[in-house]
Amino acid sequence: MHLYDVSIAPLIRNLENLRHILQQGEEYAAQKKVAPEILLNSRLFVDMYPLTKQVQLVSDMSKGAGARLAGLEIPQYADDETSFEMLYARIDKTIEFLRQIQPAQLEGVATKEVVLTIRKVDLTFSGLDYLEKWAMPNVYFHTTTAYNILRHLGVPLGKTDYLGQKR
Numbered sequence: 001m002h003l004y005d006v007s008i009a010p011l012i013r014n015l016e017n018l019r020h021i022l023q024q025g026e027e028y029a030a031q032k033k034v035a036p037e038i039l040l041n042s043r044l045f046v047d048m049y050p051l052t053k054q055v056q057l058v059s060d061m062s063k064g065a066g067a068r069l070a071g072l073e074i075p076q077y078a079d080d081e082t083s084f085e086m087l088y089a090r091i092d093k094t095i096e097f098l099r100q101i102q103p104a105q106l107e108g109v110a111t112k113e114v115v116l117t118i119r120k121v122d123l124t125f126s127g128l129d130y131l132e133k134w135a136m137p138n139v140y141f142h143t144t145t146a147y148n149i150l151r152h153l154g155v156p157l158g159k160t161d162y163l164g165q166k167r
Contacts, residue, residue, distance in 0.1 A: 003110055004103035007069055007131050011062045011139065012098050017164040018058055018143050019091045024157055025051075025150040026084040032154075036084055042149050053079075054146040055087050058139055059094045065135035066098045068114050069127055070105040 029036050043050045049057070056079050067074040075097055081087050109127040116123045116134070125134060144162070151157050 002103055003069065003106045003127065003131070004101075007106065007135075008066055008098050008101050008103075010136070011065060012095055013164060014139055014143055015058065015062060015091050015095050015098075017162060018055065018146060019088055020164070021143075021147055021150060021157060021161055022055065022084055022087055022091075024161060025153075025155045028150075028153075028155040037082075039150065039153060039155075040082070040084070040087075042153055044145065044149055044152060048145070051146055051149045052081055052087065054142045054149065056081065056090070057142040058146065059090050061135055061138045061142065063094050063097050065131065065139070066101050068116075068135075069109050069112075069131065070101045071109075072101070072105075 025039050026036060028034075029039050040052045041050045056077070059077065063077075064074050066072070075093075077090060077093070081090055112127040114125045114127055114130040116125070116130075123134070147157060147162050
């Protein structure tokens with residue numbers, strides 16, 4: 001299996017599914033006549049990030065993974081989203097960036113050294129370990145948390161919303 005197939009393709013699919021989940025949340029807010037900001041600023045617990053930050057982190061982890069694996073500069077986004085529309089635009093921009101990455105750019109990357117600096121500590125991975133043990137778990141964690149925030153607020157979401165339709 002090619003590294004592209006287990007990195008870029010699932011990252012794009014996850015972002016598309018996250019966009020769908022957010023659309024369900026926006027529709028729910030409109031139906032219930034709830035200000036969208038209530039959903040966007042909600043969190044599962046006081047020491048956790050709100051929905052908006054969860055989406056920003058999915059975007060950051062996705063574009064960071066794609067860029068690091070392909071040897072590209074990581075696009076920088078302002079983290080200033082305050083509406084569903086702005087979050088959709090961020091997701092779309094992230095998907096567009098990932099779609100520019102070609103399978104050939106990930107040739108031989110499984111063994112390439114990837115170094116992350118987190119809180120002034122360097123973490124060193126092989127490309128495959130970075131993908132399997134850092135990037136994808138973080139992407140799925142923050143996507144799941146975004147889903148759970150909306151589900152907790154009553155948005156009628158199910159497993160198919162999270163996993164996406166068969167494609």
